[in-house]
Amino acid sequence: MSKLKVLNLYACLGGNRAKWDEVANIEVTAVELDSELAKLYQERFPDDKVVIADAHQYLLENYKDFDFIWSSPPCPTHSRARFARHESTKPEYPDMNLYQEIILLDKYFKGKYVIENVIPFYEPLIPAKKRGRHLYWTNFNLPNDVNERKMSIMEGKDEVNKWCEFHDYNFYQYKGEQRTDKIARNLVDYEVGKSIFETALGIIQKSKSNQINLF
DSSP states (O other): OOOEEEEEESOTTOTTTTTGGGTOOEEEEEEOSOHHHHHHHHHHSTTSEEEOSOHHHHHHHHGGGOSEEEEOOOOTTTBGGGGSTTSOOOOOOOOTHHHHHHHHHHHHOOSEEEEEEEOBSSOOSSOOEEETTEEEEESSOOOSOOOOOOOOOOOSTTHHHHHHHHHTSOGGGOOSSSOHHHHHHHSOOHHHHHHHHHHHHHHHHHHHHHHHHTO
């Protein structure tokens, strides 16, 4: 059986991708701009192809080559946390790359896709599916329960330790310029990634089976 070609954009440390191998025979291309994160991702998933590049541009140039695409664009300019007491409320344009990718995949992509982001401080410009603490834009129906695990956010010196335990990953390996706690918070729950990927895979397999039965 041929491998399912998967594109994992803004891959970070592969939280969403961590359990995909339990679901299907896959060939994953991961795109991450932070070279230190890309190095750690490659160590974690040595069989994946890792590309250090702008994920937004890579998607535009390569989306046709894949069966399934997951994108988790940067969320800070959309997040309600910007207006928390400990964050800046300086006016800033929300990053519209998020909506550009939704429109591109919705209108041009023939496979199945997921775009994941935070619940924003404004009404989403394109309707999304809310599951737990996140929004998902997809071209297939998500289950009502995506198996999101509960985690009490703990700020302070113990926070990263808690995230290490939650994600089963040692974030202290990261030696780059980004804040370690920020990376840990932004990593997608691997149970959510698995649940959503399983749903998409079932639809893809059913579609291919129907195509074969037609001939």
